[in-house]
Amino acid sequence: MAKRHVLLSLLISTIIGFGVYELSVRVEQQRTAAVSHDLLQHVYIRSLREYYQLLADAEQLLNDHPPGYVELQQYRQNSPLGPFMLISEESSEKLAVTGDWLLHMSLQDLKADITIPGRLVERPGLVLTLHSAMKERSLIVRLELYEWLQQITSDMGYGDIPILVMYHAQPLSDPAPQQRQQMMVFNDFLLPEFSLYLDRSQIEGHFFQTYLPYSAASAAMALSLLLLIILFYQYGRRMQVSRELEGRSAELAETSHILRTQMALNARSQKELLKSNYQLRGLNRDLENAQTRLKLSERLAGLGELSAGIAHEINNPVAYISSNLKELGHDLQALLDFVQSIDEASDLLDIKSDFYQELLLAYQRLDIPHVSSVAPSRLQDCIRGTERVTQIIADMRKLSRTQSHMQWCQLNDDVSSIINIARSRLPDNVNLTVELIDLPEVFCNPSQIGQVVLNVLINAIQALEGCGGNIYISEALDQNVLSISIRDDGPGMENNVASRVFEPFFTTKLEGDGTGLGLALCYKLMQEHQGGIELETAPGKGACFTLILPIGEKNHAE
Known part of the structure; x- marks a missing residue:
């Protein structure tokens, strides 16, 4: 194989490996983004459950229990929010600290009046003044908001990740975490005016598998390089065989010129007999191929059910196949034209010569007429099949797009x-x-x-x-x-x-x-x-x- 073919193979395989690496990185980034979204959504759902459980318990305390310090402290000890809250029936000023946000909320319709503090602190509290249905009693709860959220993330195994709570466009704390646009936002947090921002970079960094893109790129480069080397080697062998055939044809043409006229009639009859024998062998071979394809079709029917589950993974290979099939059609037509030229040139050879007999046996063994008749239609069936697969995957992509x-x-x-x-x-x-x-x-x-x-x-x-x-x-x-x-x-x-x-x-x-x-x-x-x-x-x-x-x-x- 020529040196230029080796260099071309290395260049093409490198390009393929780079493309596979870029695609693998994008797929891995999408996967880790989806995983981080699901994990942080659990934090959001758990915080809402504990918050609404607090409101429900507060309403029960106001409606079903008489006023008393003991009942409130027992509830605080049993509540999952107990370490992060203070509870009282006295005025909110006794529980509030500088920088706390004050919320006056009706437990009946869950509407609240929000008082913004004069200055922001690093970790403010949330003081809730909860009114009963008739507003006869009120319950004041001071919630350490950021400590509570950090505990939830730690309990769920996410560690101490950056957290930010926003009131409309204003943060509850100061200073605000950097790169807020890269954080995941959950609206309607505690109240419709609040939004919860959670940093997903740590989770994505934990789940991102760096070795997968490199492994996929290396495998693609190795496989493509091997295939290209094989193709160039076969191409060189064909060119060499073609030159040898041309030389031998010239020699045989010189030696068979005298005998060609005398054996023309016998050659015609013998050719007809050989063609009849070849057709009979071809029919037997077609019958055997049909039986083999029937057995294979039964096996492939079971494989079809298995392959349906991974259809979304084959879009890129189908695109490669579809593109290569079109180029293969031109290559196949060139081969068929070449075979036709050899078939026409064989009529000029001596049928008893070794070269003619060798050529005839190869013609029969390879079943050239049958291949020439069915190969174009089979190639067209393959092209239609790839178009059908492409349409199915297009429907899947249309569903998954965001x-x-x-x-x-x-x-x-x-x-x-x-x-x-x-x-x-x-x-x-x-x-x-x-x-x-x-x-x-x-x-x-x-x-x-x-x-x-x-x-x-x-x-x-x-x-x-x-x-x-x-x-x-x-x-x-x-x-x-x-x-x-x-x-x-x-x-x-x-x-x-x-x-x-x-x-x-x-x-x-x-x-x-x-x-x-x-x-x-x-x-x-x-x-x-x-x-x-x-x-x-x-x-x-x-x-x-x-x-x-x-x-x-x-x-x-x-």
Whole structure:
């Protein structure tokens, strides 16, 4: 193999390795970002649970217990917030410290008046003045906010990470942590005016696997280098064989010139006999190949089910295959033209010569006519197959994309992709019927609307898993309001359950099977789109969720 081929192989393999490294780094960064988001969300959920448990206990103390120092201290000792709070029924001035934030809150409607301190301190407290329903009694609680949050992160194994609580655009503490734009924000913390910022850099640094990109790049470079070396070696061997064939053909042409005329008639008859014999062998070979392909198809049927679970991992290899198949089509056509030229040139050879016999045996053994007839169609089938795989992965990508802004879009494209993904989760005893209408462009966040449709559709599938049934999806457009109905004929819900399905943390599933946040999130997303969700259900009559979405006026929105 020439030196230039070795250098070219090294250059191409280096480029491939660099591309694989960049891709691996991006994939690893996305994975660690998702892990850190889930872990910090646990901190946010736990803090909300303990906070609302504090409000519930305070309301019970005010309504069911007489005033008394003993009862308050017993509650403080039993509460998980006990080490971080002081509690009293006296005035808030006795518990407040310079730099504390004062909140006067009604336990009935959870509305609060907030008093901002004159100056900010490094770790301020949060003094809550909690009023009962009739405002006959008040309970004052001073909460060491930052110490409490740091304890939660330490209990959950995250260590002492930077934390910041914001009131609108103003921090509660001073000084504020640096690089606040890189922290993860959780809105509606304790009150709608508060936001919780948590630093995720430490968690991402812990879970980021640096060796994975290097390993993937090294493997890609080694594999591509090996393949390129093999290809260039085969190319050199073909060129050498081609030159030898040309030399031998010239020699045979000189020696067979005298005998060619005398043996023309015998050669024709013998060729016909050889062709008939070759066709018979070809039919037998086709029958054996058909039996072999039948056995392989049975094995591949089982492998197809396994490969469906990793379809999202093959997008890049499919792109490489699709690109190479097009180039392979040109290469295959060049080979077929070359074989045709050799076939036509063989008619001029002496059929009893060693070279002709050797060429004929190779022609029969390699089954050249059959290969020439089926190879182009097989290549075209491969191209169509890669296009089909690309379309399936495109639907998966359309579902997973994230968007944070409203835009004009063809909403049915996203809804169709959601339905295609959901069909893979349908049990055998559940049927899905879809009736979509032609829609104008809709001003919305298509990713969020798709998430709402998917959450409601999965709930319907889970409701029918045990008993089976039907799911119907339909659309209706009335003036500038779009209605998307998702109806099932499952067991339905009681009134007391249906009235609470949109409450956060409410779920009828077993512990560990659901968080109770799915429909609450759907309700919030539809409200952000100036729409809503309506539920119609009854025991034994199924359930129908209707998503109401204003499509907007394009000239006004622009």
